[in-house]
Amino acid sequence: MTDASPIRAAVLVIGDEILSGRTKDRNTGFIADTLTDIGIDLEEVRIVSDRMEAIVEAVRALSSRYDYVLTTGGIGPTHDDITADAVAAAFGVPLVFDDRATAILKAHYDRRGVEMNDARRRMTRIPEGADLIPNPVSAAPGFVIGNVFVMAGVQAIMQAMMDDVVRRLPAARPLLSETIEAGRGEGDVAAALTRVQEAFPAVRMGSYPYHDGTRFTTRLVLRSRDGAMLATAAGALRAALAEI
């Protein structure tokens, strides 16, 4: 049984507030968990500022290199929200006032008696040819163009949008993992781990040292899409650790 060809993804986080430290990025962790659950490999994350060239360059680099790119941030109504502009530029298509997005926002604001002003209308600007990603929280949609999924940065909205994104992504064979608490420092387990890794090159083995409150210990994680091989490798690693 061999590993199926992996589906590779990247995340692009857009926003000065993350880079200044003012806002702590929790979206990447959520997306990483979600992609792992459905068996897609997150291979790279970039965080860039709200500058046009920075976003365009990152979108181009990541969308040409990975199967899917998921972006968060920069699709609100203010002048520093330029993600839609940048993604349109990266794909070489015009940014247009989208009829579907306008209808959604108009209905949303009408229900609330809120005025559709220029700032809110800004959120109906969508790259030509893109599909909308519904926003069940505050209506203003995300969108998908080519292999790039564009989501909001506000955590609750991003998470709601991910429900739709996941439905659009292909079902992959999930990556299985097995965790072994080594109960020892990394330096004590490294030789055994290397030996078992060499015996099972198709199982990816990682070593994660942490402080358990009392001492440094190590969590060993084995990952594979092949459950039988994973179990065999984990057994071999447990046996090797018992011999230390």
Place this chain on the structure above:
Amino acid sequence: MTDASPIRAAVLVIGDEILSGRTKDRNTGFIADTLTDIGIDLEEVRIVSDRMEAIVEAVRALSSRYDYVLTTGGIGPTHDDITADAVAAAFGVPLVFDDRATAILKAHYDRRGVEMNDARRRMTRIPEGADLIPNPVSAAPGFVIGNVFVMAGVQAIMQAMMDDVVRRLPAARPLLSETIEAGRGEGDVAAALTRVQEAFPAVRMGSYPYHDGTRFTTRLVLRSRDGAMLATAAGALRAALAEI
């Protein structure tokens, strides 16, 4: 008074465990806060996996583009810790068993009656010509070569290493910020914000929507290295908001 030329930095986080979601990256937020405190602009973050080519490419791209690069992760004793190898390759220098690192680790392990095995010796491998970054937590040092600072991924160790890194970075004029709670949704404040931004192009203004538990509201943040101009711009923005 004009803005001093900014000092630009990037962060490179190395580790499969972050990309899988198993470990949540808290190091970037800490480094972002620290750099902001000392007036250095964090302009880009990348998270890459424990693969040689990925790390080498990211180190080269970021170190040629930014004044400083700070990396975290991948300098432990196990086979998947290849950051030192990759940074040496990126700079085209050999990776050598470093006498200073060996002395530090030997003294540390001798005091604890711990054996200096091959895995621990691995942590004395340092790119030729690099300076060491002390590790007051668990001894195994980080290092700095060229404009790249290489730190551990374990949070407590990284934070301790940052004390030394900060001392090596140039003192910059700190970026000042002023935060205004708009008390309204982004769509209501965008026009006023755009107008004031246009009047003060040198003050960077960001708009950060969030849910305060009851409703969506907006935090407006103004940033500048010029305190007087920042205060004037904040006053203008407050006045513009009062007129909505």
